[in-house]
Amino acid sequence: MTQIGSCAICLAPAEQKCGNCQWVHYCSRDHQKQHWKTHKQYCTPATVKTDEKYGRYLEATRPIKPGDVILKESPLITGPAQVTPPVCLGCYKMLEEDKTVPCNKCGWPMCSSECSARDVHKPECFYTQNRGEKVKISTYGVPHPNYQCITVLRCLYQRDHDQKLWSKLQALQSHCEDRRDTDKWNNDRKMVLEFIWKFFKLETTFCEEDIMKCCGIIQINGHEVPLLEPEYVAVFDKISMVEHNCRANCNKSFTSEGDIILCAGSPLSPGTHISVCYTDPLWGTEARRHHLADSKFFECTCERCSDVTEFGTMYSAVKCKKKNCKGYLLPETFILPILHKTTSPDPKTRGLDNKFWKCPVCEDAVSDAIIQQLLQDIGKELSALPKEDPDACERFIEHCSGYLHPSHYYITDAGLALAQMIGQQHSLGLAGVSDDRLLLKTQLCRKITTLLETLGPAETRLRGSLLFELHAAVAETGRRKSLLDGPMVMLGYVTESRKILSESANLLRHEPVELPEGQVARQARINLIQMDDLIEKLSNALPSPL
Numbered sequence: 225m226t227q228i229g230s231c232a233i234c235l236a237p238a239e240q241k242c243g244n245c246q247w248v249h250y251c252s253r254d255h256q257k258q259h260w261k262t263h264k265q266y267c268t269p270a271t272v273k274t275d276e277k278y279g280r281y282l283e284a285t286r287p288i289k290p291g292d293v294i295l296k297e298s299p300l301i302t303g304p305a306q307v308t309p310p311v312c313l314g315c316y317k318m319l320e321e322d323k324t325v326p327c328n329k330c331g332w333p334m335c336s337s338e339c340s341a342r343d344v345h346k347p348e349c350f351y352t353q354n355r356g357e358k359v360k361i362s363t364y365g366v367p368h369p370n371y372q373c374i375t376v377l378r379c380l381y382q383r384d385h386d387q388k389l390w391s392k393l394q395a396l397q398s399h400c401e402d403r404r405d406t407d408k409w410n411n412d413r414k415m416v417l418e419f420i421w422k423f424f425k426l427e428t429t430f431c432e433e434d435i436m437k438c439c440g441i442i443q444i445n446g447h448e449v450p451l452l453e454p455e456y457v458a459v460f461d462k463i464s465m466v467e468h469n470c471r472a473n474c475n476k477s478f479t480s481e482g483d484i485i486l487c488a489g490s491p492l493s494p495g496t497h498i499s500v501c502y503t504d505p506l507w508g509t510e511a512r513r514h515h516l517a518d519s520k521f522f523e524c525t526c527e528r529c530s531d532v533t534e535f536g537t538m539y540s541a542v543k544c545k546k547k548n549c550k551g552y553l554l555p556e557t558f559i560l561p562i563l564h565k566t567t568s569p570d571p572k573t574r575g576l577d578n579k580f581w582k583c584p585v586c587e588d589a590v591s592d593a594i595i596q597q598l599l600q601d602i603g604k605e606l607s608a609l610p611k612e613d614p615d616a617c618e619r620f621i622e623h624c625s626g627y628l629h630p631s632h633y634y635i636t637d638a639g640l641a642l643a644q645m646i647g648q649q650h651s652l653g654l655a656g657v658s659d660d661r662l663l664l665k666t667q668l669c670r671k672i673t674t675l676l677e678t679l680g681p682a683e684t685r686l687r688g689s690l691l692f693e694l695h696a697a698v699a700e701t702g703r704r705k706s707l708l709d710g711p712m713v714m715l716g717y718v719t720e721s722r723k724i725l726s727e728s729a730n731l732l733r734h735e736p737v738e739l740p741e742g743q744v745a746r747q748a749r750i751n752l753i754q755m756d757d758l759i760e761k762l763s764n765a766l767p768s769p770l
């Protein structure tokens with residue numbers, strides 16, 4: 225069916241759309257030509273499609289290279305996170321007692337009078353003034369219930385103040401039927417809906433359906449923006465169309481201004497579904513699938529979830545315990561129906577005793593309940609590890625290696641923490657760690673970055689940060705070797721380290737300086753210049769072949 229929109233120039237009903245992005249309508253070729261100067265800045269190499277499984281999704285319209293920006297857009301709505309200590313409702317900075325300026329119209333504490341005057345603060349200011357009594361916040365630094373409803377209230381405000389924005393928000397997925405009666409739904413009813421009705425006296429203004437739908441729109445489409453601590457929430461328009469894949473081909477990052485950027489992580493040919501990972505790609509398949517079912521209301525059947533070996537990485541595999549067997553146990557499938565409104569896989573209530581994990585080498589079979597118990601115990605051990613303790617981390621990895629595949633998610637998780645810890649705690653940095661630890665860091669960084677290339681090629685933030693760690697370890701190894709074998713061995717190591725660093729800088733190039741990854745990217749650019757200098761000096765010092 226042809227969709228009728230309104231012409232971007234004259235607003236007349238229009239059937240034709242931009243052939244590339246299929247987003248903007250035109251009534252005539254003349255108006256399309258006239259609009260091109262503006263539109264070409266926003267015309268994206270992706271278009272919205274619909275099907276039964278995904279609903280609306282984005283598809284590439286032309287070949288896209290890794291690193292290409294597919295979309296960049298400003299939020300439709302921003303607001304504080306649902307559970308947050310008091311933050312400025314203009315800029316989201318955390319508020320400190322005695323350093324706040326109450327908005328003179330509504331009393332909400334702000335960081336400055338400039339922030340009170342920001343448009344973003346208008347909705348709660350408007351409804352607080354109508355309520356007839358100013359807000360008074362007296363506890364800071366801990367989550368405050370008054371903030372739970374703010375982002376929802378800001379959505380609701382648009383109904384009577386910005387029809388276009390309201391329509392865009394209302395068109396987003398909210399899964400109202402699936403959410404009904406979940407714990408989150410019941411909490412939202414109490415902490416958001418009742419607060420809006422009672423505190424703001426809006427019982428006759430906004431009905432239950434409108435409020436709960438806005439809660440759903442934020443739950444399904446909201447992004448936590450990590451530019452500040454605590455994070456705030458933003459809902460975007462086009463980015464909301466991007467589907468999930470556990471081995472996504474794109475990633476999102478934020479600009480310092482809070483815009484979102486969607487970037488390709490692998491080459492995309494026309495017709496490819498554009499995807500990001502809605503969950504943590506470093507979790508095991510069961511945890512990812514449960515998280516998606518509980519928070520986004522679909523059961524993931526992507527290529528990664530469908531392949532128990534996770535592209536041959538054996539990321540969820542458990543060691544076979546039959547005597548002398550060197551095989552690994554895996555279930556036949558991870559794609560089992562998940563009962564909605566449950567939380568995580570609980571070995572006691574799964575009732576899956578008739579499911580088995582099998583070893584292809586010795587054909588042994590172990591019941592799912594036994595495996596779940598083992599994984600639960602190891603998971604508990606991992607969460608109880610003391611923070612910032614590399615020895616404890618190393619002991620955990622050694623112990624778990626008796627039960628799990630070397631690339632198992634629990635071992636990878638601990639390995640990642642260990643790789644980042646080595647060198648961080650020493651006042652001399654990597655120069656202060658033992659040769660063994662330096663080698664371990666190098667091996668862990670290499671192993672996990674390679675694993676990430678397979679499991680999450682678009683996870684550029686983590687891969688870029690780990691490659692930065694790796695470049696430092698390789699350079700330090702070179703420095704130590706040169707002390708024994710003379711300065712010339714250094715050249716090979718520095719050249720390798722520079723290559724790794726250049727990849728890291730490239731992967732992190734969109735990260736804003738507010739994020740640790742943006743700081744790493746900045747340092748990487750500085751190090752690159754220094755390394756080029758060093759490589760030149762070492763090359764010039766090489767004896768001439770003549």
Ligand SMILES: C[S@@+](CC[C@H](N)C(=O)[O-])C[C@H]1O[C@@H](n2cnc3c(N)ncnc32)[C@H](O)[C@@H]1O
Nearest residue numbers: 277278279280397444445464465467468520522
């Ligand atoms: C942010 S929205 C994406 C746009 C949505 N498809 C729409 O039509 O508005 C997230 C929702 O899309 C659907 N979805 C996204 N990725 C999916 C996937 N891999 N499999 C099934 N459904 C998916 C789910 O309903 C999910 O809650």
